[in-house]
Amino acid sequence: MTHGLAHGPEPGEHNFDVGQLTRVEGEGSLTLRVRDGAVVEAHLGIFEAPRYFERLVVGRTPDEVIDIVARICGICPVAYQMSAVHAFEALFDVTVDPQVRALRRLFYCGEWIESHALHVYLLHAPDFLGYPSAIELARDHRAVVERALTLKRTGNALVAMLGARPIHPLTVRVGGFSRVPTRDELLALRPALDDALATAGATVDFVATLSAPEFERDPRLVALRHPDEYPTNDGRIVSNDGLDIPIGAWREAFEEDQVSWSNALQARTHAGEVYLLGPSARVTLNADRLHPLAQQALARLGMAERIRRNPYWSIAARAVELVHATAEAIDIIAGYARPDRPFVDWQSRPGATGWATEAPRGLLFHRYEIDERGLIAAAQIVPPTSQNQAAIEADLTAFAPSVLDLPHAEATLRLEQLIRSYDPCISCATHFLDLRLEETDR
Amino acid sequence: MMATSRHGSARRPRVGVVKFASCDGCQLTLLDLEDQLLAIAERFDIVEFAEATSVRSHGPFDVLLVEGSISTPEQAHEIVQLRREATMLVTIGACATAGGIQALRNLADHDAFNRSVYPQPQLIKSLATSTPVSDHVAVDAELYGCPISGYQLLELLTALTTGRRPQLPDEAVCALCKRLGNPCILVAQGEPCLGPVTRTGCGALCPSFGRGCYGCFGPREAANTTSLAAWFSAVGQTDEQIAREFAKFNVNAPAFRRIVEARR
Numbered sequence: 001m002t003h004g005l006a007h008g009p010e011p012g013e014h015n016f017d018v019g020q021l022t023r024v025e026g027e028g029s030l031t032l033r034v035r036d037g038a039v040v041e042a043h044l045g046i047f048e049a050p051r052y053f054e055r056l057v058v059g060r061t062p063d064e065v066i067d068i069v070a071r072i073c074g075i076c077p078v079a080y081q082m083s084a085v086h087a088f089e090a091l092f093d094v095t096v097d098p099q100v101r102a103l104r105r106l107f108y109c110g111e112w113i114e115s116h117a118l119h120v121y122l123l124h125a126p127d128f129l130g131y132p133s134a135i136e137l138a139r140d141h142r143a144v145v146e147r148a149l150t151l152k153r154t155g156n157a158l159v160a161m162l163g164a165r166p167i168h169p170l171t172v173r174v175g176g177f178s179r180v181p182t183r184d185e186l187l188a189l190r191p192a193l194d195d196a197l198a199t200a201g202a203t204v205d206f207v208a209t210l211s212a213p214e215f216e217r218d219p220r221l222v223a224l225r226h227p228d229e230y231p232t233n234d235g236r237i238v239s240n241d242g243l244d245i246p247i248g249a250w251r252e253a254f255e256e257d258q259v260s261w262s263n264a265l266q267a268r269t270h271a272g273e274v275y276l277l278g279p280s281a282r283v284t285l286n287a288d289r290l291h292p293l294a295q296q297a298l299a300r301l302g303m304a305e306r307i308r309r310n311p312y313w314s315i316a317a318r319a320v321e322l323v324h325a326t327a328e329a330i331d332i333i334a335g336y337a338r339p340d341r342p343f344v345d346w347q348s349r350p351g352a353t354g355w356a357t358e359a360p361r362g363l364l365f366h367r368y369e370i371d372e373r374g375l376i377a378a379a380q381i382v383p384p385t386s387q388n389q390a391a392i393e394a395d396l397t398a399f400a401p402s403v404l405d406l407p408h409a410e411a412t413l414r415l416e417q418l419i420r421s422y423d424p425c426i427s428c429a430t431h432f433l434d435l436r437l438e439e440t441d442r
Numbered sequence: 443m444m445a446t447s448r449h450g451s452a453r454r455p456r457v458g459v460v461k462f463a464s465c466d467g468c469q470l471t472l473l474d475l476e477d478q479l480l481a482i483a484e485r486f487d488i489v490e491f492a493e494a495t496s497v498r499s500h501g502p503f504d505v506l507l508v509e510g511s512i513s514t515p516e517q518a519h520e521i522v523q524l525r526r527e528a529t530m531l532v533t534i535g536a537c538a539t540a541g542g543i544q545a546l547r548n549l550a551d552h553d554a555f556n557r558s559v560y561p562q563p564q565l566i567k568s569l570a571t572s573t574p575v576s577d578h579v580a581v582d583a584e585l586y587g588c589p590i591s592g593y594q595l596l597e598l599l600t601a602l603t604t605g606r607r608p609q610l611p612d613e614a615v616c617a618l619c620k621r622l623g624n625p626c627i628l629v630a631q632g633e634p635c636l637g638p639v640t641r642t643g644c645g646a647l648c649p650s651f652g653r654g655c656y657g658c659f660g661p662r663e664a665a666n667t668t669s670l671a672a673w674f675s676a677v678g679q680t681d682e683q684i685a686r687e688f689a690k691f692n693v694n695a696p697a698f699r700r701i702v703e704a705r706r
Contacts, residue, residue: 022496025466049463049513050568051544055555064686067656071543071691074467074589122473122494133495135483142480149476156474164647166474167467167589168658171651178652342652 014404016412021419023123023133025075026426030415032400042396044389044419048426054379057368062088062174062348065368065376070168072381073425075118078111078159079359080381081172082233083366088174090248091353091370094346097339100176101233102332103162107169108232108357109329110158113196114166115360116279116318116325117155119423120203121148124315127417128210144206147199151322154196157189158329176343186333193330197293200322204297207319212312213414215399219391220273221281221308224358230289230324231282233357238285239275248354250365250382267387274390277362278422279317284308291331294324311395311421318423348374359384361423385425392422455504455602458490460524462510462517463544463572467589468535469493469509475592485603501527505602511537513544513572525579532598533575536588540660541694543588545572548694549702573694583608588658588691591643611642614662615655619646627654632677634687639665639697656690661697671701681705 018030029045053072057065066084070077082104089096096104121144122134131137138145156166161181163169171177224247226235237253238244245252254267254275268274283290284307287298298304298320306313307320354367362384369378399418403411459469473479473494482488489499506528512518525531533539541548547555552570575581585594594610601608615637619626627635627649635654637646641662648655661667667688674684685706688698 020492020498022492022498023494025493027461027492047516049510049517051463051513051542051572052547052555056543056546060686064690067690068543071465071467071588074465074470077465077467118473126496132497133491135480135488135495136497138480138483145480149479152474153476156476164651165589165644167470170648170653170656173653 016415018412018416021416023420024424024426028424028426030419032396032415034400034404037401039397039400042393044392054381057376057379060376061374066172074167075115075425076111076359077168078107079357079364082108082357083355083364085172085174086233086357087353087355087366087368090355091351092346092349094175094344096176096344099337099339103180105232106329106332107159107162109325110155112321112325112360113155114152116322117148117152120315120318121145124420127420151196151199154192157192161185161189173343175346178342180338180342182338183336186336190333193326197326197330200326203319203322204301207316208301212310216309217395217398220275221284222275222277222363223282223285224356224363225286230286231358237356240285247356250354250356266390267382268390274394276391277384277387279321280307280314281362282358283317283320291324291327293327294320297323311418314421361385361425362388388422392419454485454487456489457486458499458503458506460508463513464510464537466493471590471592471595475596478596482599503528505530505532508533508538508575509535511541511544511572512575512578513569514567515569518578521575521578530582532583533581534585535590536658536660536691538575539584539586540574540692541572543691545694546689547572586641586659587643594643612662613642614638615640615642615646618642619649622646622650624649628673634674634679636687639667639670657698658691660692660695665697667697667701671705
C-alpha cells in the first residue's frame with residue numbers, strides 16, 4: 001500500500017520519495033527535497049491511522065489502562081505496561097516486593113531481547129549485507145537467521161513466562177503481577193538463556209564484520225540513569241549535556257512543539273533542541289552500568305565513539321544490549337525466590353502522576369490524571385519514536401548531501417537505511433504525528 | 443492451496459500481509475513463529491509484507507492476510523482495491539475482525555473524541571467509526587484474538603497448503619479453563635470473567651494466570667452475554683463496571699456491544 005505524495009521535481013531539485021518505508025514497525029514514508037545541494041525539506045511522513053489512545057483510556061481504572069496501552073504497540077507492549085504501572089504506583093505510594101521489582105526488570109530483558117533480535121537480524125542486517133529481507137538473507141546465510149530466530153524465541157519465552165504470552169502480556173497489575181512464576185519455572189529457562197548469551201556474543205562479533213556509511217554528528221542524547229543498574233524501570237532522566245531530572249518530570253525539560261515548520265507535534269527540549277533516545281543513547285550514557293559481560297563486549301568492539309556519533313552503528317549498541325539483557329536475565333533468575341504474594345494491595349488517590357521507562361527504542365513517558373473515583377481523567381503518552389522524529393529529520397538533512405552523487409535508487413536506499421537504523425516504531429508514534437500528516441496532505 | 447501457473451506447473455502460493463489501523467502485533471505473530479518461519483517462507487512466496495521485507499507487490503495474491511480495522515476514508519478505498527487482487531482474503535485479529543479497541547469511538551461522539559485529542563481537529567481525516575474488514579468487503583476466513591494465536595495462524599497456513607478446511611475451535615474459554623482445572627474466577631473469587639462468552643484460542647491464559655478473561659478473542663457463536671452481565675450484577679458489579687468489562691478489544695462485536703449500550 002503506497003501513500004506517496006506525488007511531487008514533480010523542479011529544475012535544480014533532487015527529490016527522494018519512499019512511498020512506504022519497509023522493515024519498520026507501522027506505516028511511514030520518506031520525502032526529501034534537495035535544491036542546489038541543500039536540503040530544503042526532510043519529512044518522515046506518517047500515514048498510520050489515528051487511534052486516539054489518550055482518549056480511549058479516559059474513564060478507565062488503572063488496571064484497565066495497563067491492558068489497553070499494551071495495544072499501542074505489538075512489538076513493545078511490555079514498555080507501555082511498565083511506564084503505566086510505575087506511574088500509578090508512584091501516585092498511590094505502592095512499594096512492590098523486591099522480587100516483583102526484579103521480575104519486572106526480567107520482563108523488560110525479555111522484551112529487549114526479542115525486539116533487538118528482531119531489529120538487528122530481521123530488519124537491519126539485510127541493509128548491511130545487501131538483501132531485501134531476512135528471508136533472502138536466509139537463502140545464503142541460513143545459520144545466521146536461524147540463530148537470530150532462536151534468540152528472539154528466547155526473549156519471547158521470557159516475556160511469556162511472566163506475562164502469559166509474548167504479544168500483549170496480561171499479568172501486570174498495580175502492586176505486582178496477577179501471578180508470578182515458581183523458581184523452577186524460571187530455572188527451566190536457564191539453558192535457553194545460556195544459549196542466548198552465546199548468541200548475543202556471536203552477534204557482537206557479527207556486527208564487528210559489518211561496514212557502515214561514514215556519517216558523524218554530535219547528538220544530544222537522553223536516557224534514564226540509575227545509581228547502580230543499567231536503566232529499565234527506574235532512575236532519573238539525564239542527558240549528555242547536563243540534564244538530570246526526576247523520572248516523572250519529563251515535562252520540566254521537554255515539550256511537544258506545535259509551531260515547527262510542519263505544525264507537527266514533535267517532542268523537543270523547552271529551548272527547541274532535538275534529542276535522541278534509544279540503545280545508542282543508553283549505551284553512551286550508561287556504559288559503566290552495563291553488565292560486566294556487556295562492558296567486555298563493548299570494549300572488544302571498540303566502537304563506543306562510533307555508537308555515539310554514527311546512527312548506522314545503533315546495530316552495535318543493540319548487540320551490546322543483547323549481551324547485557326541476556327546476562328542480566330541469567331543473574332536475576334539465579335537470585336529469584338518466589339514472593340509470598342504476587343501483588344500488594346493499594347488504595348487509589350486522586351492526582352497527577354508521570355513516569356518513564358526504557359522501551360527497546362528509548363524513553364517512554366506516560367502521564368495520567370486520576371479523579372476522585374479512581375478513574376483516568378486525562379492521559380499523555382510520549383513514545384520514543386515521536387521524540388526521535390525531529391532528530392531523525394535533522395540527521396536526514398545533514399546526511400543527504402553526501403549521497404547526491406550516487407544513482408538515485410541507491411541514494412534513496414541509503415536514506416531509507418538511515419531511518420531504519422533508528423528502529424522507528426510508527427504505530428507507537430502515530431497519535432502524536434498524524435497532525436502533521438494531515439497538514440502535509442492538505 | 444497449491445496454485446497453478448498459466449503453464450500448468452505448480453507454484454508457491456503468493457502471500458501478502460497488509461495492515462490498516464492496528465498495533466502490528468498480529469502480523470508480528472507470523473514472525474514469532476520462529477521455528478516454522480523459514481519453512482513457511484519456503485512453501486509460500488511472501489510477496490508483500492512491509493514490516494519484514496523490502497520486496498513489494500500490489501498483487502495479485504493467492505492469500506492476503508489483513509490486519510487492522512477500517513478507520514479512514516483512504517483505508518475504506520484501499521480494502522476494496524485489495525479485495526480485487528486477492529483470491530482468498532483472511533482477516534487476522536480483533537481490529538480486522540471486530541474493529542479493535544479503537545472502535546470505542548463508535549459508541550461515542552466522534553467529533554468530541556477528535557476535539558479532545560487534537561488541537562486542530564479539522565485537519566484529521568478519520569472516519570467516525572472503526573469497523574471490521576467484513577463490513578466493507580467479503581472475507582474468506584477470520585482469525586480472532588488480540589493478538590491472534592500463533593498456533594491458529596500455523597493451522598490456517600497448513601490447511602491452505604493441503605487444501606483442507608482449517609480446524610479452528612469455537613468453544614468458550616470457560617470450557618477449556620474447566621478442563622485445565624483452574625479455580626473459577628467468577629464463582630470462587632467473585633471477580634468478573636468473560637470466559638463463558640468468549641471464543642477460545644488463547645489457551646484460557648487469563649484465568650490460568652490468576653485474573654478474569656477480558657474477551658480478546660471476542661464473543662463465541664450464540665454467546666449469552668445478557669445472562670453473564672446479570673451474573674456480574676449478582677457479584678456486585680455496577681452497570682458502569684459491567685459496561686467497561688465488555689468495552690475492550692472487541693467492543694464492536696454485536697454480542698459485546700449490546701451489553702455496553704444497555705449498561706453504560
